[in-house]
Amino acid sequence: MNADRPARLRLIALARDPLAWFTALLLLFVFGMDELRPLFAAAFPTLDRPIFTQDSFLALTVAHIELVALSSAAAVIIGVGAGIFVTRSWGREFRPPVERMVAIGQTFPPVAVLAVAAPLLGFGQAPALIALALYGLLPIVQNTVAGIESVPVSAREAAEGLGMGAARILRRIELPLAMPVIIAGIRTSVIINIGTAALASTVGAKSLGTPIIVGLAGFNTAYIIQGAVVVGLLAIVVDLAFERLLRFVDRWHDSPASRRTPVLAAHG
Amino acid sequence: MISFEHVGKAFAGNVAIDDLSLAIDEGEFIVVIGPSGSGKSTVLRMLNRLVEHDHGRIVFAGEEIRRFKPEVLRRRMGYAIQSIGLFPHWTVEQNIATVPDLLAWPRPRVRDRVTELMELLKLAPETYRRRYPHQLSGGQQQRVGVARALAGDPAVLLMDEPFGSLDPVTRDSLQQEIARIHEASGKTILFVTHDIDEALRLATRIVLLDRGRVVQVGTPREVLAHPTSKFVSDFVGGSDIGIKLLGLDTVAAYVRHGETAAGEPIAMTASLREALSMFVVRQVDRLAVADDEGRTVGAITLSDVVKPRP
Numbered sequence: 001m002n003a004d005r006p007a008r009l010r011l012i013a014l015a016r017d018p019l020a021w022f023t024a025l026l027l028l029f030v031f032g033m034d035e036l037r038p039l040f041a042a043a044f045p046t047l048d049r050p051i052f053t054q055d056s057f058l059a060l061t062v063a064h065i066e067l068v069a070l071s072s073a074a075a076v077i078i079g080v081g082a083g084i085f086v087t088r089s090w091g092r093e094f095r096p097p098v099e100r101m102v103a104i105g106q107t108f109p110p111v112a113v114l115a116v117a118a119p120l121l122g123f124g125q126a127p128a129l130i131a132l133a134l135y136g137l138l139p140i141v142q143n144t145v146a147g148i149e150s151v152p153v154s155a156r157e158a159a160e161g162l163g164m165g166a167a168r169i170l171r172r173i174e175l176p177l178a179m180p181v182i183i184a185g186i187r188t189s190v191i192i193n194i195g196t197a198a199l200a201s202t203v204g205a206k207s208l209g210t211p212i213i214v215g216l217a218g219f220n221t222a223y224i225i226q227g228a229v230v231v232g233l234l235a236i237v238v239d240l241a242f243e244r245l246l247r248f249v250d251r252w253h254d255s256p257a258s259r260r261t262p263v264l265a266a267h268g
Numbered sequence: 269m270i271s272f273e274h275v276g277k278a279f280a281g282n283v284a285i286d287d288l289s290l291a292i293d294e295g296e297f298i299v300v301i302g303p304s305g306s307g308k309s310t311v312l313r314m315l316n317r318l319v320e321h322d323h324g325r326i327v328f329a330g331e332e333i334r335r336f337k338p339e340v341l342r343r344r345m346g347y348a349i350q351s352i353g354l355f356p357h358w359t360v361e362q363n364i365a366t367v368p369d370l371l372a373w374p375r376p377r378v379r380d381r382v383t384e385l386m387e388l389l390k391l392a393p394e395t396y397r398r399r400y401p402h403q404l405s406g407g408q409q410q411r412v413g414v415a416r417a418l419a420g421d422p423a424v425l426l427m428d429e430p431f432g433s434l435d436p437v438t439r440d441s442l443q444q445e446i447a448r449i450h451e452a453s454g455k456t457i458l459f460v461t462h463d464i465d466e467a468l469r470l471a472t473r474i475v476l477l478d479r480g481r482v483v484q485v486g487t488p489r490e491v492l493a494h495p496t497s498k499f500v501s502d503f504v505g506g507s508d509i510g511i512k513l514l515g516l517d518t519v520a521a522y523v524r525h526g527e528t529a530a531g532e533p534i535a536m537t538a539s540l541r542e543a544l545s546m547f548v549v550r551q552v553d554r555l556a557v558a559d560d561e562g563r564t565v566g567a568i569t570l571s572d573v574v575k576p577r578p
Contacts, residue, residue, distance in 0.1 A: 158353030161318055161426075162366050162416070163342035176357050252357045252400050 019240040026233040033057045044222045052211040052223045063206040067197045071132035079137045083144025106138035118203045128200030136189035143185025147178025180250045187242035194235045269294040275324035284310045286480040295454045299467040302477035308460045312426045346417030350429040354401040361397045367420030385415040407438035427459045514540035523566040533558035
């Protein structure tokens with residue numbers, strides 16, 4: 001469909017797309033932080049070194065994304081798995097304890113998890129990954145359960161009555177119908193994780209929190225702003241990308257045929 | 269083809285079905301009817317093993333149903349329910365193809381089957397094939413639901429109040445479709461309803477349940493003319509039984525050939541109930557009768573209507 005549209009129209013659509021704008025802005029900060037030196041020098045004339053240079057922002061961003069991706073992947077696998085498990089007929093009894101455990105995981109501040117995990121697992125990525133994965137579980141489990149429970153009872157009964165097995169009902173009916181809700185949960189979890197991952201630098205994992213923490217320790221406001229702006233933009237870009245994904249997953253609600261319906265109705 | 273032998277079922281100590289015995293022949297249209305809570309849905313759900321019976325035997329195609337894998341059994345029995353239960357994220361075509369896909373039919377055969385069923389249920393294939401359920405009216409959705417139940421060419425069709433939530437006009441036309449499909453395909457149908465007029469119209473035999481027990485089994489005429497208890501006669505119509513009996517016969521059997529009468533003729537295919545209504549509306553005691561082509565072939569009198577069947 002996109003291919004039919006003239007290039008000019010596609011360009012206009014791109015120019016109006018906030019995802020494109022914020023991605024461009026993020027790339028500008030990640031790759032072009034050095035070019036912004038005059039700007040920061042002017043804003044903070046008292047600072048000797050107005051740009052954080054111990055690591056490139058590209059390396060910091062990649063490390064940050066790696067932390068978020070690994071911990072969120074673990075949270076998704078465990079969280080969706082647990083959500084599926086407690087909605088099966090044979091796993092229903094485990095629902096209250098699982099939900100309670102997950103809720104505790106979120107109540108416990110990540111800083112505290114880091115503080116406890118660091119002496120046990122050593123400094124670096126490992127404690128950070130565990131703290132982030134635990135912290136991100138709640139919205140994923142909750143939304144997986146809510147999504148599966150929102151599947152119409154009649155659809156499930158019909159599927160069973162027509163001779164679909166339990167695994168097929170899960171794969172072809174329950175999960176696809178629950179997917180928008182599950183993805184919304186993953187979105188919340190990942191966005192929280194992008195912010196929280198900055199704390200990982202307190203236990204020695206490299207992340208976009210590093211310039212913030214170095215800046216806080218050395219009273220370098222410019223470093224703090226640089227770290228914060230990139231983390232913020234990263235969160236916005238990922239959030240907008242999830243919004244796009246959600247629209248795609250839910251596309252049957254708004255298929256071309258449904259947009260035609262009013263016209264057909266008008267003709268009788 | 270199907271038999272229930274002393275079947276019983278209780279839910280948490282409450283008896284839902286008590287000592288049900290019933291033999292169903294191939295091609296019958298059995299309507300299970302009763303007040304709510306009488307266990308009529310449970311009868312269907314035990315047959316396709318959505319509910320497991322506690323006592324007795326249920327035999328299908330010569331085998332106790334527990335010898336089948338539930339999924340295999342269900343694919344041989346179409347299933348349509350009041351809440352329809354279309355899969356909202358699948359198109360009409362995908363929904364209808366559910367069982368053929370489970371049976372791993374080749375693609376072209378599935379496609380042809382979908383087209384055939386859509387035509388059978390008066391859904392223009394090219395218009396609706398790619399629609400999603402939420403783009404259809406309630407009546408169209410249930411047409412898809414019935415098509416989906418028929419798609420795997422099942423030996424038996426189980427229908428649990430399929431037309432219960434439809435408006436009277438839509439219900440009437442779907443009753444016509446299912447009667448036509450039954451006549452054309454000779455499929456065995458088990459149909460649950462609480463609507464006695466629906467039962468009288470569709471059934472070859474009616475099974476009347478009350479609190480989990482069968483109170484009477486018989487053709488619509490037997491149930492109307494010879495109710496075995498006051499419960500049956502109240503349930504099937506009370507003071508309207510006579511009128512409902514007239515609904516079972518057509519004018520054709522009562523025509524006085526060669527005679528005639530004034531006024532617009534009544535069709536031979538009309539029911540006696542319609543004839544009676546016309547006598548009353550026109551305030552006459554004689555009506556002309558016309559055949560399918562509209563030619564007057566005779567007459568019928570008011571007193572003919574109350575005579576025993578010729």
